[in-house]
Amino acid sequence: MGTLMASTEASVEATSKPIEHRFSPYDFNGGTVAAVAGPDYVVVAADTRLSSGYEIKSRHVTKLHALTNQCILASAGCKTDVDQLRSVLDIRGKMYQHNHRKPMQTPSVAQMLSVTLYGKRFFPYYAFNVLAGMDAAGVGAVYSYDAIGSFERTGYSAAGSGQAYVIPFLDNVIGNRNRLEEKPVLAAQEVVELLKDAFLSAGERDIYTGDQVEIMVVTKDGIQTQTFALKAD
């Protein structure tokens, strides 16, 4: 008798608050992107794993997109929003090229990306972007963004699920933080090796980062791509 009473009370507690089911327009598809700027180059890297929840949807999806042959957009976040954002930027880039008879320079792409993101301030693109390219003076440029278009030119940056593993590493090795030696000038290939190390570490601890890293090196002559294998676990 007593136990019967107790269970009825418990179920009244559980149903007293309304349970709301909502469709979420966003999904987090994981992954990490990073970029480092040099005196006459810029290196961008991103893993190729696409996840949803605890599932891996694909091991071979790129997060890098060349907007011009001197400028690459690296994005992590919700893949469908990233795809749409790329599409919109491509179209605007084409229109610019039709009107100006030349491709957009990186600083202009940077501004345009910011404006495009803010255009959806009240229903944002779930995209965490890093823009990397050669600036008008032939020097490497990296721009980091938040989801609604706030941006800043920086020497290096990382975004996505493994961001917290990569940035402190780059702070030490590229930014020379907490080091006593003089900051070295690194060649593009050295930076590539550093980014491989960064992604190896991120891949160890971040479940969403792994499978393969795609690395692109941009110089005034164009873009060169290479890949590097990561653990598939």
Add this chain to the structure above:
Amino acid sequence: MGDSAYSFSLTTFSRTGKLLQIEYALNAVANGRTALGICAQDGVVIATDKKLPSVLVDSEHVQKIETITPKAGFCYAGVGPDYRVLVKRSRKSSQSYLSEYGEVQPVHQLVTDTASTMQEYTQRGGVRPFGISLLVAGLDSDGKPALFQVDPSGSYFGWNATAIGKNYVSAKNFLEKRWTEDMELEDAIHTALLTLREGFEGEMTAHNIEVGIVKKDGEFQVLQPNQIQDYLDEAN
């Protein structure tokens, strides 16, 4: 605005295929005070007659040459109030460009944008064409100087040197003889002043003309009367 009795265009084709409103607008331009421009190797100069109807008018408050972007400026011949509208609109549009692309709008983009507004007013319902021709002096995105003319129809032309308004025919003949490909901005300014003086009624002084220049790595500026006076003194 465009929904009621005036949703049809006031500029319509004549039987012979002409748009008479545009022709009449060009007449209004040809009645306006002379304006001319010369594109040199290292810069562009535009100049205009600012002769006022009476000595009682305070010339300091009349400005015909206007800066639109740091690298480009306008001058006009024709109906002044129409000019003001275009100046305001072009300034706003070039600010939009700056907000979107983070760079100063190149002169060619400014010209096509302005020309496209002027064309709109020959086709939209309830409006008439602008009664002005514009001279646009500016630098392109790679720093090259350029001079453009934009007409009431919305057509635009790039020029090495040109003149619009009263006496434009004789002014252009004069310029044709004097323009050279390797001309420098200083020569161009002198030539511009000489050309302006040719058709000037009465005495030309630093207060009844306006001159605007943009140098290759510089910004568009309207010259002060004392600067114009220096050039006039040299020319004498």
